[in-house]
Amino acid sequence: MVDVEQRHGEGGVGPVARDSLTSLVYNNLRQALMEGRFWPGHRFKIRDLAATMNVSETPIREALMQLVRGRALEMQAGRSIMVAHMTAKQYIELRTVRLFLEGLAAEHATTRISEADIDRMEATHRELISAEKERRWSDAVRANWQFHRGLYDGSGLPEVLAILDDIWMRNGPLLNFHYPHAPPTYPNEHQHLSVLKNLRQRRPDKVRESIQADMMEGGQNLVRLLEKHGGTRFITPETAIDDDVEIEATKTRAASPAKAARAKSRRR
DSSP: OOOOOOOSGGGGSOOOOSTTHHHHHHHHHHHHHHTTOSOTTOEEOHHHHHHHHTSOHHHHHHHHHHHHHTTSEEEOGGGOEEEOOOOHHHHHHHHHHHHHHHHHHHHHHHTTOOHHHHHHHHHHHHHHHHHHHTTOHHHHHHHHHHHHHHHHGGGOOHHHHHHHHHHHHHHHHHGGGGTTTSOOOOSSSOHHHHHHHHHHTTOHHHHHHHHHHHHHHHTHHHHHHHHHHTSGGGOOHHHHHHHHHHHHHHHHSOOOHHHHHHHHHHTO
16 A cells, blocks of 8 residues: 555645556545544545545545445535544444454454564554654554554454454544543553553453553543534534643542633633
8 A cells, every 4th residue: 555644634645656546545545544634524625635646536536435435434415525523422332343343353463463563562652652742643643543553463353454444444533632632541551551561471351451441541531522512523622622621620630620710721
């Protein structure tokens, strides 16, 4: 697959070669969606996308329609195509499927994955933490996906991976709402560290438990955000600012009303 370049707007994807154009365009867009390079509600302009990827409009249109059929994109009135929105109910349902399938893939990967691959996962986690600290939100979303995918690639379960990729196509754009408005929180150590520790100790049941806990603990604030606003379609920068304050109060658990008010004032 051709590498995807990170740019703004329609430039979330890069040029492709001219052979098997529809397939290459589809794979580039699919990768970009899984890595969270587009936000829910992003509208695709076929002409601009064709120019960015250096292909004609026909393979762009065909690839977009494939993604519509896969429910990663949705078609609006007037034939406008955009990244699909998601409600809390949809996210929770997809997460339920992920809990089983990603747990299964993680368990199988534990005895198959190499030490070198575990080292790469550890480096990816360090990049995630660095990106979070430096507020490089898009890099954090991508690093999180790469950590998970690095684990499942070692499972030896290609059919499971194909299903997970379809789910991550829909899940990736949503994760942009993690930062900075609904950041992952963990009561103890980051669950990625638990995954890495148990991988090195070759404990399949513990790796499965850790990756499932990562999904549940890391997504709590995201579920809260979606439930409050009825889904990504109704979240605006203004409402998200208020959510920052609520999440900060939840994280500290001891925040006084005056402290919450000061936090809200700082964000205005």
